[in-house]
Amino acid sequence: MFKRGGKLIILVVLILILLILNLLLGSVKIPVNDTLSILFGDRSNEIFSNIILKSRLPQALVAIVAGAGLAVSGLQMQTIFRNPLAGPSVLGISNGASLGVAMVVLMSSSLAGVSLSRMGYVGDAAISIAAIIGSLAVMALIVYIARKVKGNVTLLIIGVMIGYLVTAIVGVLKFFSSEEDVKAYVVWGLGSFARVSGDQMLLFVTMMILLLPLSFLLVKSLNLMLLGDDYAKNLGLNVSRARTLVILNSGVLVAIVTAYCGPIMFIGLAVPHLCRALFKSSDHKVLVPATMLAGAALALLCSLVARMPGFEGALPVNSVTALIGAPIIASVIFRKRRESDGE
């Protein structure tokens, strides 16, 4: 069929189509002509240009970079842990973000007497910062442990255990919090590409655009790690350093995305599988760009579905990613099993 380069181009085209659909579709009908003229600087219709420029376009941009970041992070995790079920959340890094957010949202009213859930913009910034601090703290812990323990499985189990621990702490915090604050926390946990706007959105997108290319620097290490630690070492790779760098890269991406969009599930888990099946390759020179593009496309699709007429933005992104992601993973794994049975 198509060569690998061709498939990458198809993904880019798909992203462009989805981006346009994201701009065109929504609760308010805005004609194509008006949308285009707004994009080219026409501000004559204030309501329309507000919807396009302050809501739909930022949301689409956030979805693109968040999807790309989560997907490539999932790919890196699956490769270094040689585990098809590894994903961005597996090392407890997104749980760390949840803990940070829970601390701030749930404890602020009881400790400092202010309810962040009612503070709007300042509250949002505080939540993002708390999430970044929480996830980076967990990541620092994981990196520290990664340098101590040798086996990947040990590290994986420790990550999962940290996840449970954090969930438990959050549970306790919830128990002692006001209903309103709990609701604010739950809403954050549902995930959204629309939560960030204005300057924060620009900051988020800029950070991601700077961070995403760093993933390409680890391509050779990731390819060697496919062979297992011993073969990788024998081929000249400093395995523990490479592993630390991959966890750092992957962890920072997840931390930032989670901080601004909440814990988005399934994209990081599903997209690498989708790309391996689509590109019939395990070469990270192909897979890193492929997962970024496919992650961006899938996130745009999810954001579109969540805004479909009838749902009206009420549908949380996480429900949509799971609805689309879970069947993808199941079918990819099912097909792989059938292939290997057939041989």
Added chain:
Amino acid sequence: MENRATIQLKNLSIGYRNKSGVKEVTTNINASLNSGELTCLIGPNGTGKSTLLKTLCAFLPKLGGEIIIDGNPLESYSDKEFSKKIGVVLTHRPQIQNMTVEELVSLGRSPYTGFWGKLEKEDREIISNAITQIGIEPLKERMIQTLSDGERQKVMIAKAIAQQTPIICLDEPTAFLDFPSKIETMQLLKRLCRESKKTIFLSTHDLELTLQIADRIWLMQKGSLFVGTPKELAESGNLSAFIEREGITFDKTLLRVNIRK
């Protein structure tokens, strides 16, 4: 060209270090491996064959003594330099999906390629030669997961050839193979020794095959290492001590294991 010593072990002791202390498996190992020779490491399970092999490949730290590789102590090599000295083929098979034989063999060039792992024209030639030398051209485009154990073993050997190391260490390369594949693999390794003057060192349980094909045998038994050609070890009685038991005898002159029926 004279066969020369590529690896020298002096008073080497090997084993494991853990929380509760040091567990020595074998001590006072003095031996050397020569280029152009196929050396087979044999001995009962649990005597430390695997530990010795892992120590030589720098997967495990030694407990004492010296390992000299191509004139320099093992510790003096960086990961990168070491990867140009010893190529390994391990028992466990990597669980890789969606990677072609050619791509896997190409990974053998990693120590020589740059930051991005880009293959130059020269690398491609070396890879294609390695594939030809091992005789796996027909498999080139196949995915690793579709290969038989024997084919996969050959691919890993081709990877080691592409790595262009003077020394190749193999951990039980014949373990999971059927009988014809065992012989084929051993013959292939023997040919590599002769043609490219490589030092090949492997551990194995396939005794009769080893006796017929090995240039030199390292026999690990009861905490000691006995080194010699199959004939020498037969005459010294070491092989008989290793092989003979109730119902099994060893013919020293014909180098044959006889089983009483």
